[in-house]
Amino acid sequence: MFAKRVFVVLAVLTVLSMALAACQPAATPTAAPPTQPPATQPPATQPPATQPPATEVAFEPMKYPENPSCDYGGIIKEIAALDRLTVQFTLCQSDPAFPSKAAFSAFSIQPKEWIEAAMADRRILSQPIGTGPFKLEAWNRGDSIVMKRFDDYWGEKAQVETLVFRWNKEAAARLLELQSGTVDGIDNPSPDDFEVIRNDPNLKLLEREALNVFYVGMTNTFKPFDDVRVRKAIAMGIDRERIVKNFFPAGSEVATHFTPCAIPNGCTGDPWYEFDPAKAKELLAEAGYPNGFKTKIYYRDVVRSYLPEPGLVATDLQAQLKDNLGIEAEVVVMESGAFIEESSAGRLDGLYLLGWNADYPHITNFLDFHFGASNPQFGKPHPEIYELLQEAARIADPKEAEDLYTRANNAIRELVPMVPIAHGGSAVAYRADVEGAHASPLGNEYFAVVKPGDRNTFVWMQNAEPISLYCNDETDGESLRACEQMLESLLAFEVGGTAVKPGLATSCDPNEDLTVWTCKLRDGVKFHDGSDLDANDVVMSWIVAWDAKHPLHIGNTGAFSYFSYLWNALLNAPPSED
Structure with a gap:
């Protein structure tokens, strides 16, 4: 549908x-x-x-x-x-x-x-x-952002006078605040708590459609990731189904392609590699690493809809690399803003855990952003991929563009700039009396339409503090959601x-x-x-x-x-x- x-x-x-x-x-x-x-x-x-x-x-x-x-x-x-x-x-x-x-x-x-x-x-x-339904009142560093209703708003006025954003990286802490009534809505409750929320008459759970991807990134300007055989060995040496089964909620699926299949042409072309550690070891040996090598696994300890348990996934990946390929990987936790900056610039010299939530429902949002000619994230971009994407992006009819996206998806599979792991199910939760509660498949919940019972303040708790509120130069979802309450674009x-x-x-x-x-x-x-x-x-x-x-x-x-x-x-x- x-x-x-x-x-x-x-x-x-x-x-x-x-x-x-x-x-x-x-x-x-x-x-x-x-x-x-x-x-x-x-x-x-x-x-x-x-x-x-x-x-x-x-x-x-x-x-x-x-x-x-x-x-x-x-x-x-x-x-x-x-x-x-x-x-x-x-x-x-x-x-x-x-x-x-x-x-x-x-x-x-x-x-x-x-x-x-x-x-x-x-x-x-x-x-x-901005021009949005809320305007900034105060940003209390490390604690909250307070917004007030903009009474001169051109459209339908916000339902509450005050909107407050708070944050906590621990899913259990967010749920506790929701249960106690100190917040009215939370982002990304733990998959383990979905049933708890469903069974609580004071709460309601709204699940998001999985328009996202979680992947393990590599940068081909660093050895040994400059060798496609190493990248392909890692792709074959990770049991992706095990990760999804153990750490993702119902509604998640193992990624067969980088782009979710709900997006037209997202899943054209050959599916991703099956788990095959024996073949993976052969490729590593051919590349000169019969006993594996040492590297790092970078991640930020911030829950995302595409990665609900980042620390547990990093530890599991560390164990899999050791057991399946002989690769010894040190787990490195980074501050969120620094992680985004360094990974986006292609400056991380090991593996890293990252993902993507759809910003708009078109394949260009997934493929052109990540594999375009100007993106250094995975190292030197591949013309075998981006030239096809540039041609396909000009075509309005998805059916007419299908052959180009099939070839592009196959080129991504062959060159392995990263390893797609999962399209992650996720959810938001609200107090039961919140009117207008909704979950966005794009992760851009719009709080001007919500009304928490007879209260005139809506308090939202997300996973992390925004990096900045100038979102024309941000890619962080926690920043974007805050901006979207105050700032508007030409279309919506x-x-x-x-x-x-x-x-x-x-x-x-x-x-x-x-x-x-x-x-x-x-x-x-x-x-x-x-x-x-x-x-x-x-x-x-x-x-x-x-x-x-x-x-x-x-x-x-x-x-x-x-x-x-x-x-x-x-x-x-x-x-x-x-």
Whole structure:
């Protein structure tokens, strides 16, 4: 049923409407961004004082860049404000997934003036100014984030006055707080507690569809992972079924492919390798490691829907590598932000446990992000994979693209950049009296629609503290969910679903070959600081992330990973070190 739903979504994507935005050139910046270390704990904790809207001046539409070209290798050619309420995206190739990408929170919109004022000193990391149903009241480091209802919200107002985010990495502790009534909803209860929650009349469990993947990553710029025989041996030497059976809840399944089968073309091509330790040892011997080797297993001790028991899985994998392949692996636990940064940059010299929750229901979200030409995560990218993905991404009809994705999936299997382990079932739990309770297959629960009995505050407890609240430069799910309560993108996803609907734009209309998308903004939308949304806010929000040489291309890490991978490359990206 979901596969059919996703197909309908994809059909909707190509007709989803959104109209234009006019242009006047803005000088192409050339200054390099300031060189400073990423701030995993942004400095400020209080939002800026609400400012009255600036005196209205004549609207001067932005167009970027001044001399558009596709020579840099990315998909985006030009972003232009055509008039106050119209933005136009000109692409270098067809992109049927544009509406789903434009609905994603990594492409949220903040005021142009605030970006200019708050990016350089990095206040933007902890003081978002959005258009969402909640606005930031305070970020109490290590304890909570408090948001208040935004009464000037353009859409349906939030059901509660106050929204509080808290966190605890221990599933048992989260459940205890839910049972005691100190929180109203929790993310990712332990699989062992599903029945406990179901049998408690004061609670309710809502299961998520497994639109995710858990994998064991390797980086081919480090020995011995530069040898495909070693990577293939590890793929054959891990009993993946044992891991899923012992550490994942009902509704989980062993991954036959990297992408979940509910996504069109996710499971075309040959299934993954069967567990075969004898063959794996032969491959290791051929590669010169008859007695195995020493390495590390990196992970972050944070529960995810794709990895409900990270510590136990790491220990089991350690034992399997030793018993099946003679590989001695030291388990290394890393801080969450540092782990994401180092793994994303391809700087981990061993195996690592990571995964992916769908951001939007399209195969490009899984394959293009991870195996695209600009992603260093697994080391040197493979043209045998990314060239097929680039061609397939231009095709709107999943059936027409099937052969390309079959070949791409087979190339991933043959080159083994990682080992897909599971598509993990997961759940959220709420107090029984919470109205509007829901679970999102995308992990982006929307708390403006919930009402906890007669209380006017909803308290949510997740697995970890957000890394920052500038989610245009984050890939961490705990950060994204917090941002999504306050910040909005051009389009949006249905609450608890995957269908794309209008957001800050009432429509996004493509031309015939899907290379120009024209988005029409809602009139009268207010930001949390009282200023009005216009097309220049959209242009600025996108270009500071897209252009690596823009003086405000700073963010948290400066990687802007989603812009880089989902649009093939950043504009003016520094040359690869390869």
